[in-house]
Amino acid sequence: EPEVTQTPSHQVTQMGQEVILRCVPISNHLYFYWYRQILGQKVEFLVSFYNNEISEKSEIFDDQFSVERPDGSNFTLKIRSTKLEDSAMYFCASSGRARGEAFFGQGTRLTVV
Amino acid sequence: DQQVKQNSPSLSVQEGRISILNCDYTNSMFDYFLWYKKYPAEGPTFLISISSIKDKNEDGRFTVFLNKSAKHLSLHIVPSQPGDSAVYFCAASGLDSGGGADGLTFGKGTHLIIQP
Numbered sequence: 001e002p003e004v005t006q007t008p009s010h011q012v013t014q015m016g017q018e019v020i021l022r023c024v025p026i027s028n029h030l031y032f033y034w035y036r037q038i039l040g041q042k043v044e045f046l047v048s049f050y051n052n053e054i055s056e057k058s059e060i061f062d063d064q065f066s067v068e069r070p071d072g073s074n075f076t077l078k079i080r081s082t083k084l085e086d087s088a089m090y091f092c093a094s095s096g097r098a099r100g101e102a103f104f105g106q107g108t109r110l111t112v113v
Numbered sequence: 114d115q116q117v118k119q120n121s122p123s124l125s126v127q128e129g130r131i132s133i134l135n136c137d138y139t140n141s142m143f144d145y146f147l148w149y150k151k152y153p154a155e156g157p158t159f160l161i162s163i164s165s166i167k168d169k170n171e172d173g174r175f176t177v178f179l180n181k182s183a184k185h186l187s188l189h190i191v192p193s194q195p196g197d198s199a200v201y202f203c204a205a206s207g208l209d210s211g212g213g214a215d216g217l218t219f220g221k222g223t224h225l226i227i228q229p
Contacts, residue, residue, distance in 0.1 A: 004156070033216060043157065043202060043214040056216055090218050101147055102217060104156030 002026045004105035006092050012111045013082055021077045021108045023092030031095040033102055034067065036060070043091065043102045049075065050098070050105040082112045116140045117205050119147065119220035127228050132190040134223050136203030139184065143205040148177060148188045151200045160201075161188070190225075198227045 005024045013019050025032050034046040047057040049067055066078045075094075079086055089109050093102035126132045132136045134148075144165040149157035163170040163177045163186070170177050176189045190197055201224075204217040 006156075035217075035219075042221040043204075043219040045218065049215045058216075091157075100145075101159040101162055103159060104149075106154075106156050 002028075004092055004103055005093055006090075006105035006108050007106060009106065010109045010111070012113060015084055015112055016081050019082055019110060021090050021092075021110070023075045023077070023105055024073050025075055025092065025094030026096075026103060027073070029094035029096050029103075031055075031098060031102075032067075032069070032091040032100050033095070033099075034077045035091045035093060035104075037091065037107075038085075038088045046077070079110075082110075084112050086110060087112045116143075117203055117218050117220040117222075119153055119203055119223050121141075121223050122221070123224040123226065125226045125228055126193050128195060129192045132188075132193045132225055132227070134188040134190075134201050134203075134225065136186045136188075137184055138186075138205050140205070140207065141184070141220075143207040143218075144229060145206045146177070146179060146186050147204045148175075149204060149208075149219075150197075151222070157202055164219040191227075193227045193228065195227050195229060199227060200224050 007022045010104045032049040035043050037043045045058050047061045048055045064080050068076050089107040091107045095102045116139050147162040148160040150160050151157045161175045161177050162173050163179050168179050179186045200222040202222045203220040206217050
């Protein structure tokens with residue numbers, strides 16, 4: 001069964017450093033998303049991406065964040081200068097249609113120290 | 114501002130009985146609702162969805178009911194099995210939903226525990 005894969009599974013970084021979280025969405029999907037879940041809190045939408053551009057972003061997704069689809073398969077989330085409060089599980093998701101069910105990856109646990 | 118609310122942080126149900134998980138929403142622009150299941154250290158897994166043009170959708174042991182006038186939906190699991198023990202998230206989407214035009218707004222989740 002096709003699945004969304006994310007790497008790395010766990011990333012530890014120092015405050016102020018840049019991190020790139022990587023995702024390989026399901027191959028025939030066109031809509032891509034990043035969500036995060038801070039420990040003990042709900043899953044929060046960050047950004048959606050379609051047709052090589054951001055289609056929507058939340059207020060969490062400030063100038064420190066960027067997304068890119070550098071080739072036909074990868075979808076990345078970059079945090080330029082990490083803060084302690086960026087520590088969370090980051091989930092990539094993809095969907096075959098707009099506003100349809102999204103399929104999630106296993107997540108990357110980001111720990112900022 | 115919680116647009117999707119799951120007011121029960123946890124629910125304990127005996128194996129074989131019905132599990133009923135509830136979800137309320139406040140944004141009348143939501144028109145598509147989903148339930149996800151999440152095990153520890155894994156991403157959410159899609160379970161079942163319902164469009165606002167329906168009031169019920171069934172898939173095997175899982176049934177979702179939507180009451181638009183009450184802005185309420187529920188997930189029924191019958192019969193409950195030990196493997197159903199997980200956190201269940203209600204999610205919604207719609208234009209101007211705050212989750213993006215096609216992003217999802219999630220509730221905080223309900224931890225379902227199936228007792229043997």
